[in-house]
Amino acid sequence: MIEALKQNYGYLFEPPLLEEISRVGQLKKVPEGFQLMDIGEPIKGMPLILEGAIKILREDEKGNELVLYFIERGDTCAMTLSCCVGLAKSEIRAVAETDTVLVMVPVEKMESWMATYKSWRQFILQSYHDRLMEMLDTIDSIAFLKMDERLLRHLRDKAMITHDDVIHTTHQDIARDLNTSRVVISRLLKKLENQGKIQLFRNSIRVIDL
Amino acid sequence: MIEALKQNYGYLFEPPLLEEISRVGQLKKVPEGFQLMDIGEPIKGMPLILEGAIKILREDEKGNELVLYFIERGDTCAMTLSCCVGLAKSEIRAVAETDTVLVMVPVEKMESWMATYKSWRQFILQSYHDRLMEMLDTIDSIAFLKMDERLLRHLRDKAMITHDDVIHTTHQDIARDLNTSRVVISRLLKKLENQGKIQLFRNSIRVIDL
């Protein structure tokens, strides 16, 4: 584990911190689709991603969902940090977007490392910053964009995250991610295909206009 | 200034920190409507609010606006913190919602106080947490609610912030805050009035259903 940590976080953390992380952290490998955390669940630990990507979702009382953003290798989930400060239950759902390897760090360490390690402090602040900016992006999308542009943006994000211009998904799944209906997504996808921006297949979509 | 600081932040900060703030901070009184910060502007300092309230807005390239949230006495703007970490320019606009008194702290102090004062560290983390939660609220509103519910929520927020169930504003202003058109707002306000939830006057609205 220490090697993988060094590889992904070596440029961020000083050696003693890396060592501490590898001592108290718990390595976890999860398959695509695995739910790492749900709304209302108590926060057990804080994830440091070594490989893969995680999709962060919000849900309302009626079960409507919305993707907030993705986190990738080198990232952590600021929402988790955040919950350690205030209430101890999660406000979001986290689902592995691809097969993912991560280290879970117990939440108790957070505060103490904040005092001890400057690099940890900076990492936490940087994470908060990154997540706030992603939230702003999300707000921009849903507040200012029409569904077709949101859809294209979502497809680009997914292509980016998986490092693959072919996205393996269904119209129904996309509809859930964007909190709309399958029919709307099919309609708009067909339009985007006619505009030459994507290419449609059964169970997959190629993004041309990246 | 030190008295006002003590009154609003005394329960948060230890005396030496309060003293440092009052030494390096700059007291500022601004009238309602005053623009404290704009998008793209470099961040000069970090505001600690002593009295009043500030409206935080987002704008896209086409000039469409959207209110993100309000900050009040005892709050600071995490977006400002955030910008100190990454880029030094603001992603948001800040406008005084009421007459407001605040202390501007130079951004250089942020990092050093983080190492020195535990209470500062906790305050910063708590602020980040609060702001993330407000952003989640905003996302919930625009993603899951219809315009009439968003409108009612906005009116309640404004009433809360000003501690007054009579809101002094115009339909046009509300439309700008919610990124929609005046006609839509007038239509929905009339509907809310017919439902007995509000009462309409020229240049003001009384919120009944708080």
Place this chain on the structure above:
DNA sequence: CCTGCCATGTAACCTTTGTTACCGATTACC
């Protein structure tokens, strides 16, 4: 007191998005 601006109300119409229904094609599974 007159004039012009601003705030509001309302009608008519259009666009975008959501809903329901039904179809054929593909795939998984027995």
Place this chain on the structure above:
DNA sequence: GGTAATCGGTAACAAAGGTTACATGGCAGG
């Protein structure tokens, strides 16, 4: 191979929200 479930295309319609246009009435400033 047959059958049920899933996936995607499409039509028809409904609802929400955005746009344009115009009327009324208050109010400020001359």
